[in-house]
Amino acid sequence: MKYDILIVGGGIVGLATGLKIKQKKPDLKVAILEKESEVAKHQTGNNSGVIHSGLYYKPGSLKAINCINGYHELIKFCEEENIPFELTGKVVVATRKEQIPILNGLHDRGLQNGLTGTRHITLDELKEYEPYCAGVAAIHVPQTGIVDYKVVAQAYARKFESLGGEIFLNNKVLKINTLNGISYIRTEYHEFSSNLVINCAGLYSDKVAQMNQHEPIDVKIIPFRGEYYKLKKEREYLVKNLIYPVPDPNFPFLGVHFTRMKKGGVEAGPNAVLAFKREGYKRSQINFAELSETLAWPGFQKVASKYWKTGMGELYRSFSKAAFTKALQELIPDITEDDLVDGGAGVRAQACDRTGGLLDDFSIKENEYAINVLNAPSPAATSSLSIGGTVSDLALKRFS
Numbered sequence: 001m002k003y004d005i006l007i008v009g010g011g012i013v014g015l016a017t018g019l020k021i022k023q024k025k026p027d028l029k030v031a032i033l034e035k036e037s038e039v040a041k042h043q044t045g046n047n048s049g050v051i052h053s054g055l056y057y058k059p060g061s062l063k064a065i066n067c068i069n070g071y072h073e074l075i076k077f078c079e080e081e082n083i084p085f086e087l088t089g090k091v092v093v094a095t096r097k098e099q100i101p102i103l104n105g106l107h108d109r110g111l112q113n114g115l116t117g118t119r120h121i122t123l124d125e126l127k128e129y130e131p132y133c134a135g136v137a138a139i140h141v142p143q144t145g146i147v148d149y150k151v152v153a154q155a156y157a158r159k160f161e162s163l164g165g166e167i168f169l170n171n172k173v174l175k176i177n178t179l180n181g182i183s184y185i186r187t188e189y190h191e192f193s194s195n196l197v198i199n200c201a202g203l204y205s206d207k208v209a210q211m212n213q214h215e216p217i218d219v220k221i222i223p224f225r226g227e228y229y230k231l232k233k234e235r236e237y238l239v240k241n242l243i244y245p246v247p248d249p250n251f252p253f254l255g256v257h258f259t260r261m262k263k264g265g266v267e268a269g270p271n272a273v274l275a276f277k278r279e280g281y282k283r284s285q286i287n288f289a290e291l292s293e294t295l296a297w298p299g300f301q302k303v304a305s306k307y308w309k310t311g312m313g314e315l316y317r318s319f320s321k322a323a324f325t326k327a328l329q330e331l332i333p334d335i336t337e338d339d340l341v342d343g344g345a346g347v348r349a350q351a352c353d354r355t356g357g358l359l360d361d362f363s364i365k366e367n368e369y370a371i372n373v374l375n376a377p378s379p380a381a382t383s384s385l386s387i388g389g390t391v392s393d394l395a396l397k398r399f400s
Contacts, residue, residue, distance in 0.1 A: 009200035070385050090243070091242070198391060202376070256327045258331065349375075350377055371395060
């Protein structure tokens with residue numbers, strides 16, 4: 001089966017990329033290969049559903065540019081396709097005085113990224129937004145919202161197929177060979193050929209990238225599991241919308257927070273612990289080959305030595321509901337262990353280089369035969385149409 005472009009990965013970024021290509025160049029023959037029996041099963045399907053504003057990201061970075069552009073594109077898409085969403089706004093709260101300079105820095109960064117309306121609020125105003133929240137300082141970000149990203153991804157898929165794109169489910173890519181400028185892709189059930197491969201494989205993006213080039217790639221995907229609790233129905237009143245802490249600037253995670261979900265309920269979390277399997281949503285799920293790869297990676301060893309105290313704290317919260325509750329009580333003192341029920345988990349594909357850098361920005365790398373999206377964690381769902389646009393532009397240059 002011959003195609004102009006084959007996209008590996010049917011998550012929200014792969015689907016958005018396919019959609020953008022077909023919208024810009026309808027005559028190209030494009031297909032998406034997805035190893036699962038449905039699209040958007042992993043990072044997209046386990047997403048907390050937050051429409052991010054672009055507050056946290058370095059001005060001018062791919063994350064900042066794509067998040068802000070993607071935010072507007074996503075809202076427009078949801079309006080056009082009648083997908084339910086809400087612009088709820090959120091508060092970011094300092095619970096200790098030493099966090100105030102970081103909070104001030106976030107406020108300034110938000111303004112640099114064009115977030116009009118983002119402002120410092122008084123503690124009385126904080127109580128108006130979130131009556132049960134405690135802190136010493138806070139900012140309000142009106143652009144933040146909530147949506148069900150699985151519903152969004154399914155809409156991308158329908159629109160992509162309506163434009164003539166094809167999606168092959170249950171087709172895990174096993175091997176990619178290149179000959180005379182053509183890539184030959186073998187899956188469990190079919191063989192394909194393509195002029196260009198676009199790798200949007202998420203948790204396995206480094207593996208697919210290694211398939212489409214000869215020299216070793218310089219990053220490894222490290223899977224971090226984020227575990228959630230949910231508030232009991234009768235205690236959901238404690239959270240009106242979204243409450244975030246001041247994040248640790250040295251760690252690429254936002255800390256445990258409260259999120260009202262568009263599909264219902266209130267999530268509390270996540271923590272961030274090493275997953276022992278790339279798709280390991282439970283502590284009991286272990287893939288010894290994948291775990292050994294992670295532990296042997298020089299970059300991960302440096303990350304572990306640098307952040308071991310933070311990592312141990314996250315791991316302790318994973319096993320101790322009391323410790324998890326204590327972290328949540330910094331934001332809402334009235335929360336008790338009895339208020340929390342298990343809420344599931346997601347796994348974040350975090351790229352780590354050989355030197356121990358946890359890549360903070362999106363990473364898109366090209367070679368002669370392929371475009372590899374090697375790092376697209378949060379806010380990739382919010383940014384999906386913008387990332388898809390960026391990747392589609394790179395792809396279409398090759399067909400001009």
